[in-house]
Amino acid sequence: MAEVLVYVDHVDGAVRKPTLELLTLARKLGDPVAVHLGPNAEEAAKTLGEYGATRVLAADAAEFADYLVVPKVDALQAAYDAVSPAAVLVPSSAEGKEIAARLAVRIGSGIITDAVDLDASDEGPVATQSVFAAAFTTKSRVSKGTPVITVKPNSTSPETASAAGALEELSVGFGEAATGTKVTSRTPRESTGRPELTEAAIVVSGGRGVNGADNFPLIEGLADALGAAVGASRAAVDAGWYPHSHQVGQTGKTVSPQLYVATGISGAIQHRAGMQTSKTIVAINKDSEAPIFDLVDYGIVGDLFEVVPQLTEEVKTRKG
Amino acid sequence: MSLRIVVCVKYVPDATGDRHFAEDLTTDRESVDGLLSELDEYAVEQALQIADEADSEDGAEITVLTVGPEDAKDALRKALSMGADKAVHVEDDDLHGTDALGTSHVLAKAIEKTGYDLVVCGMASTDGTMGVLPAMLAERLGVPQATLLSEVSVENGTVTGRRDGDAATEQLSAQLPAVVSVTDQSGEARYPSFKGIMAAKKKPVESLDLDDLDIDADEVGLDGAWTKVEDAAERPPRSAGTVVKDEGDGGKQLAEYLAGQKFI
Numbered sequence: 085m086a087e088v089l090v091y092v093d094h095v096d097g098a099v100r101k102p103t104l105e106l107l108t109l110a111r112k113l114g115d116p117v118a119v120h121l122g123p124n125a126e127e128a129a130k131t132l133g134e135y136g137a138t139r140v141l142a143a144d145a146a147e148f149a150d151y152l153v154v155p156k157v158d159a160l161q162a163a164y165d166a167v168s169p170a171a172v173l174v175p176s177s178a179e180g181k182e183i184a185a186r187l188a189v190r191i192g193s194g195i196i197t198d199a200v201d202l203d204a205s206d207e208g209p210v211a212t213q214s215v216f217a218a219a220f221t222t223k224s225r226v227s228k229g230t231p232v233i234t235v236k237p238n239s240t241s242p243e244t245a246s247a248a249g250a251l252e253e254l255s256v257g258f259g260e261a262a263t264g265t266k267v268t269s270r271t272p273r274e275s276t277g278r279p280e281l282t283e284a285a286i287v288v289s290g291g292r293g294v295n296g297a298d299n300f301p302l303i304e305g306l307a308d309a310l311g312a313a314v315g316a317s318r319a320a321v322d323a324g325w326y327p328h329s330h331q332v333g334q335t336g337k338t339v340s341p342q343l344y345v346a347t348g349i350s351g352a353i354q355h356r357a358g359m360q361t362s363k364t365i366v367a368i369n370k371d372s373e374a375p376i377f378d379l380v381d382y383g384i385v386g387d388l389f390e391v392v393p394q395l396t397e398e399v400k401t402r403k404g
Numbered sequence: 405m406s407l408r409i410v411v412c413v414k415y416v417p418d419a420t421g422d423r424h425f426a427e428d429l430t431t432d433r434e435s436v437d438g439l440l441s442e443l444d445e446y447a448v449e450q451a452l453q454i455a456d457e458a459d460s461e462d463g464a465e466i467t468v469l470t471v472g473p474e475d476a477k478d479a480l481r482k483a484l485s486m487g488a489d490k491a492v493h494v495e496d497d498d499l500h501g502t503d504a505l506g507t508s509h510v511l512a513k514a515i516e517k518t519g520y521d522l523v524v525c526g527m528a529s530t531d532g533t534m535g536v537l538p539a540m541l542a543e544r545l546g547v548p549q550a551t552l553l554s555e556v557s558v559e560n561g562t563v564t565g566r567r568d569g570d571a572a573t574e575q576l577s578a579q580l581p582a583v584v585s586v587t588d589q590s591g592e593a594r595y596p597s598f599k600g601i602m603a604a605k606k607k608p609v610e611s612l613d614l615d616d617l618d619i620d621a622d623e624v625g626l627d628g629a630w631t632k633v634e635d636a637a638e639r640p641p642r643s644a645g646t647v648v649k650d651e652g653d654g655g656k657q658l659a660e661y662l663a664g665q666k667f668i
């Protein structure tokens with residue numbers, strides 16, 4: 085059976101959920117071969133094997149952390165040369181898209197970004213994309229070269245499928261460009277203790293209606309009661325009420341949770357671009373004309389300062 | 405020699421309009437008004453600020469570059485009225501339907517022809533939203549990429565900046581020539597002044613076609629593309645939900661709904 089390269093996104097060997105989703109989708113196309121760059125490949129290989137990776141090609145080098153993007157492209161290309169895969173799948177993070185883009189140029193292949201599903205066909209993988217702020221669904225194919233496809237988080241639910249996950253060393257030679265952009269310092273994002281925004285099953289977001297950083301604990305309280313991640317509109321972020329890393333929308337994160345709760349958010353097209361594919365959408369807004377209500381499964385027209393605390397209490401009571 | 409900055413700007417259909425696909429499954433650019441991609445205004449702004457701070461004796465020259473249909477001139481005019489010095493418009497009927505690989509090829513050729521020390525891009529277009537062109541340009545031009553910067557500055561032939569990544573905030577540093585892209589966190593873009601708008605009318609706009617760039621028609625366009633859109637369907641509207649007015653028990657009602665959906 086053909087092999088499919090899967091680029092692994094991990095934090096010190098802890099494989100992130102989007103990679104498990106990728107392995108699940110990759111199995112529709114062939115045998116997944118994972119590419120793990122950085123430390124703790126052995127730990128990662130166990131998980132990757134559980135989710136169907138037949139082989140895990142691993143490389144570790146200081147360059148991966150010390151320089152931007154290009155060393156990882158060199159390594160992915162080395163894996164590509166070694167495996168001659170039927171397709172290359174990369175998680176749709178900002179960095180993942182850049183790695184995929186440069187690989188596509190190097191190997192002269194077409195690239196599709198932000199796929200939300202993949203299917204096999206006689207002519208190679210068909211990618212489903214959700215475009216124009218999720219108003220359209222397209223089916224696309226790479227027509228020249230080996231398909232390079234980036235896939236959005238939450239595109240499928242990860243399913244285990246035990247495979248060997250055999251760890252193999254990948255030898256990588258870095259080109260001249262690898263050291264072009266130096267990472268002179270790195271400050272890891274502080275963990276909030278809440279689920280990762282793009283991976284969460286439930287997201288509770290606050291917008292301009294929250295009316296101040298001091299009020300965001302209200303949103304956090306509801307999120308914690310539901311076990312959710314916290315999101316924010318750009319208006320709330322631009323006002324300095326909540327960190328940009330939590331922004332949902334076109335220039336923030338795209339989320340596709342089971343449940344999205346929008347509080348004090350009007351539902352501008354750029355915000356919708358980041359949340360419209362959520363399974364269930366709920367909104368609290370005092371303006372019955374707010375466009376967000378066009379999207380909701382359930383909406384409350386009311387003051388969030390009344391509704392949210394009551395909801396939070398009720399959730400806590402019901403959960404016991 | 406002055407610092408030569410090339411800013412890549414895209415002309416896109418207005419996101420607040422009713423965007424569609426044409427019959428050949430390319431973006432319908434007829435039925436919705438076009439404009440300079442809002443995210444590329446940030447690129448123009450940062451270029452202007454870098455130029456302002458450039459060594460005053462040598463100064464800087466900003467060229468705005470677009471690949472797009474005739475109307476894409478509007479995007480160039482807007483950038484010129486913000487303060488860019490000149491414009492290059494790559495326009496050719498054979499470009500219709502070009503994908504990311506093809507567009508990066510054309511842009512790279514045009515950038516090389518124009519001459520550059522620094523290429524500035526937006527973080528992503530507002531129509532294709534791929535966010536891949538800057539990385540592709542760096543790869544093709546063989547120069548460093550310092551992308552997705554929320555802060556950027558150029559000094560002594562080095563570009564530095566802050567990149568807010570998924571897991572960490574990074575400080576980057578690269579030697580010129582280089583390709584950078586800037587985010588919408590990099591600072592509000594200026595509005596063109598009346599004077600700027602008048603001045604823009606006299607600024608040079610150079611038109612280039614594929615011949616000028618030594619590119620064969622079969623390397624670009626719909627037929628030359630590396631990707632193929634096979635189907636585009638409007639997403640069915642979400643079925644109308646229940647909207648209730650809070651009469652004092654809105655929070656409880658919502659909890660009831662969420663419990664019914666098994667979220668609690």
Ligand SMILES: Cc1cc2nc3c(=O)[nH]c(=O)nc-3n(C[C@H](O)[C@H](O)[C@H](O)COP(=O)(O)OP(=O)(O)OC[C@H]3O[C@@H](n4cnc5c(N)ncnc54)[C@H](O)[C@@H]3O)c2cc1C
Binds near residue numbers: 347
């Ligand atoms: C290129 C570009 C990219 C963009 N990217 C993004 C993006 O990534 N994410 C994003 O979110 N936006 C983005 N925007 C901005 C977007 O256009 C909107 O301006 C923004 O989403 C508005 O945020 P909001 O809904 O919080 O604020 P508003 O539109 O001001 O809405 C606030 C809402 O709160 C309601 N409200 C007020 N008080 C209360 C109360 N007490 N109780 C209940 N409801 C209340 C109001 O009725 C109103 O509907 C982008 C814009 C551009 C041009």
Ligand SMILES: Cc1cc2nc3c(=O)[nH]c(=O)nc-3n(C[C@H](O)[C@H](O)[C@H](O)COP(=O)(O)OP(=O)(O)OC[C@H]3O[C@@H](n4cnc5c(N)ncnc54)[C@H](O)[C@@H]3O)c2cc1C
Binds near residue numbers: 224412505507527
């Ligand atoms: C809905 C949709 C989906 C698409 N999906 C794919 C796909 O999966 N694969 C594919 O190969 N193509 C795809 N395309 C085509 C692709 O968008 C265009 O080929 C485009 O030129 C490059 O991608 P982008 O607009 O997403 O640019 P991005 O990579 O998002 O743009 C980043 C920056 O590059 C610069 N830039 C981009 N385009 C131009 C331009 N024409 N002139 C000057 N500067 C520019 C700007 O500075 C911009 O801010 C898609 C197009 C649409 C409308």
